[in-house]
Amino acid sequence: MPLRRTAALALSALVAAPVLAAAPAAAEPVTTEPVTTREPVAAAAGWLARQLVDGERFETVIGTDTYPDQGLTIDALLAFDAAGVAQDNARKALAWLGKPEVIGGYVTDDQGSRYAGAHAKLALAVLAQGGDPTDFGGVDLIAGLTALQAPSGRFTDRTTPPTDYTNSFTQSIAVIALERHDAAPGVAVDFLANSACPDGGFPLKFEQPTCTSQVDATAMAVQALLAAGRTATATEGLDWLVTQQADDGGFRDNGLPGDQGTTSNANSTGLAAQALRVGGRTAAADRAVAHLTGLQVGCGDDRTAGAIAYDGAGFKPGNAVRATTQAVLGLSGVGLAEISSAGDKPAAPVLDCTTTTTTTTTTTTTTEEPAPSTSDTTPAAPAAGSAGELARTGVATGPALLLGVLLVLAGALAMALGRKRYTTVKEEQ
Template sequence: MIRKSALVAFVAAALVATPQAQAAAEPSAGTWLAGQFVDGTHLVKGPDLVDHGLTADGVYGLAAAGVGKSTAVKAAAWLAEPGQLSYFAGDGEAESYVGGLVKLALVAQALGTDPHDFAGVDLLDRLAALQDGAGRYLDRTEPGGDQTNAFTQALAIITLTRAAQPVAKPVAFQVSTQCPDGGFPISFGEPTCKSDVDGTAIVVQALQAAGEKTASVRALAWLASQQQADGGFPSALSGSNANSTGLAVGALVAGGRAEAADKAVAYLRSLQVGCTGPEAARGAIAYDATGFEVYGAVRATTQAMLGLARKSLVDVSFAGAANGVPAIDCAAPPSVPTTPAPTTPAPAPGGPEEAPVDPPLAATGPDQAVPLTLFGSVAVLAGAVLVLVTRRRKVGA
């Protein structure tokens, strides 16, 4: 059981004095993304569809941008509530999910808190119990319910590397899944090994972090060969897009491919809604060149922010980040007029903390649809301490 005192202690540990965000002459992706957190605590992938994994991704994106720490702390506190944590990562006994555990651990690490004590839960201890003899991490769940793949394995390696834990066996298993062409698949054990851009990008980040320099170099070469003429990277189901490109940049930077990374970042910039776009969409990054759609842009922006900052999940941290987000000042003409044609956005209720305009300073388990009505929390930020008041709610009827 997670004690209320442990949850409050977790939140308090994540809140430290941080600088204020500066005003931005150009729309900030961090400002837009922070505004999409419903009630300031979580992201949704559709009307009333809570997405725990996307919420964690939002925390990483804000960390990469170095803004919105107060939003990230509230999101982490929401994820740490007993009902949310149990749903996302399992109860640690009958059910335990690799994806939820590693994403929560990365949230804790980005905030500078201890993944061994996430509101009283030792996430890394639970993760260790899910490793099989070959080094693969598998969900503990009902037969046929396992949802692990290249992403969850790679995230486990990244999390453990950040925690200075041994990763030789998980790395060996990951390397064993490499396709003949050098890339990595998303799914394990398929009859034909089919390299995937997203899977390869996250695996390269993990292997590079772990110090593996053979399979990761081959994989990086395959990944670089997939870059399109517009600078973007395609997914298995579509052409160039912000999600795949954002992940790819982290791998390219880790592997020293600066020129390819620069082209990819330019592609991401071309998808960002600027000052000529609708006010509610400014700063968002569209999924692709077809234009802005709010729910697609939420997911695209979280991963694109990693690329814009040229960071991977190995690097994201709120150390030195601003508590708030920059105010957007579109009074002056934007320097980059390109704006994807938008559809009507639907901004989420409960906007972010917006920093006041100061004088200029010297120069991010299974995701299933859950109705918002099943969850409730109240987070109050007062001074330098966030006090979380939790109430018992019935989850998942």
């Protein structure tokens, strides 16, 4: 298999891939004056948009070679649609994905191999953007996907040499995409539903000697089954998912080896929060969202403000993009079956780090407007070890208090001397 296709598959697989040795290629700095926001989900999506290369795509660098990352680009596009912002970038991304050389290097390869997951994921992105998946870039993604369905109902790859990269993510996304287009074949839904483990969760890999439920796979399967009307089986998956929520509100990837799966991470938490919200588990979803906002980078550095760190260790360039894409899904609460670009805003906003000033006749007081909550309930405090709370000014309480005292004294002196009073003060961020 050509290196180009092998690298693309490894890096755009339909499973959460939060920790990678190769980081996405850096984007060029944006110089235009941006729209600002205090909404965590919009700030995260805006940061994500500014990481795109040429505002349209993600690339992955391995050694001295650079490869297009169609899978990560689609993840970002879906995040923009879920957040309701960055549609200028979403449209550019879709146009890039529709180029013959780009789509051809993703759903197939130069040896004639065909990939079910790529067909399903791209079809979902096209549908979310209001496009026609039966004619995208000259490719009928729906026909291509259904042609890869086995008699058992499972969607599989057909490659040369024979290699199958499909898993529960593939099946779930295929069911969602086909349901959104028309209706998923009953046999395909049956295959997914019947793959559930005895505890109610869903495995990442099918037909293993031991059925081991995995958080990410269960979150995806639940959304697919709800979209297909299989409420009873989806409910059992939600029940299992709730039991996996950590005390900090987050979810760990119990499919990772060793110590990697022992702590909560943004990818698993984002997918779980999305599924819980769609499934009506409001309290658990709110706790997961609180964990995600606790991982969000606050003010202090314009280059990272708004991003979602992978875990409590803080922002790391190598995994922040992939963590943010799936965290946005959880913050938005919009399911994959409903994500749409309709009515979304074109700009990619930045986190608003300014303060609001109020003035009296004798003193000047600077107050900070709190960032709005992303849930209907009172938000929990940021998780311990968080990367920074949203809209943090970065100014310590002690110096701020001293500044207020000095301003009061200065105002009194100005009144006594009949000199012109200051009426406003803007705190530098």
